[in-house]
Amino acid sequence: MRKLLLPLFCLLLIHCKKSEMIANESPQAMMVSVPKEEDKAISAATATDDVPPPPPNAISEKLMPENKANNTSDPSNKIDTISKKIIKNGDMTIQVGDIKKAQNQVNEVLKKNKAYIQKEEFHNTDKDENLNLIIRVPHANFDALINSFSDGVGSVLAKNISSNDVTEEYTDVSIKLANKKIYLEKYRDMLKNAATTKDILEIQENIRELEDEIDISEGRLRFIDDRVNYSTLNLSLYKEKVRSSATSKIGFGSRFGDSLTEGWNSFVAFFLGVISFWPFLLLIPLIIFIWRKWRAKRKK
Secondary structure (H helix, E strand, O other): OHHHHHHHHHHHHHHHHHHHHHHHHHHHHHHHHHHHHHHHHHHHHHHHHHOOOOOOOOHHHHHHHHHHHHOOOOHHHHOOOOOOOEEEEEEEEEEOOOHHHHHHHHHHHHHHOOOEEEEEEEEEOOOEEEEEEEEEEEHHHHHHHHHHHHHHOOEEEEEEEEEEEOHHHHHHHHHHHHHHHHHHHHHHHHHHHOOOHHHHHHHHHHHHHHHHHHHHHHHHHHHHHHHHHEEEEEEEEEEEOHHHOOOOOOOHHHHHHHHHHHHHHHHHHHHHHHHOOHHHHOHHHHHHHHHHHHHHHHHO
8 A cells, every 4th residue: 555655646746846847937938028029129119210221222112012001092093183185286388479478467367376486497499489387376276277377378288187195195104203202202201210321322312313203204294285285387388489380381582591591501510510620630641641651662
């Protein structure tokens, strides 16, 4: 009986010691785990307050998640609905009897439709006179301007009108511009908290690139707005001179005199062309002299 009680007593003591060890170790484990979590929180807080993270290599890697977290709505939703953007252009060639008179009529039409001349060129040749105008006119008055030129200025020889819808391009540039401005503000906030020189230089470089891209986008939008608000018309006023065509009704005497004049001009041009080769003509006497000398020696 005593032999059975002794092993049982030993097992009971061992079990009690294990339970005490487990009870003693669990509070210590809890005490150890809590400081670790606190240390992580403190280190994370100090890291975010004192040393900001380096700027991202790509904008999308750093800023896009923050943008989606802070602003659930897409930046495109902030842009007002863009109306149709239609660019109208035209080319017209009008034959007139008097260039000056036609130009005065054009100026009256331009004044009536609130248009202006952007560029003017005049060419006067033996065959014709040409006045080329680049006209900018408000979009709403473009059709009225075309009709006015077609009716009262002269005979329309050619007309080409085109329309280009740039609404999609305008919307795309506007959305990208809004995104770039958001990214720019993010980088400026990062620059305020930057601690190292390397971080400052990298963020400043990204800011400079974004500012350049924003300037290009804004310039593109201004250009499109200008082309939409003011249409462009290339107008050519053409006057054919009386003697420009062989089929024109001119008397025989005038045509005979013109032929003599053209023949004389051709002869003068040929004569002057021959004279222009005078350095080569000087070689002819020299060649003849050398040839005679060589012939004389051969006879001897």
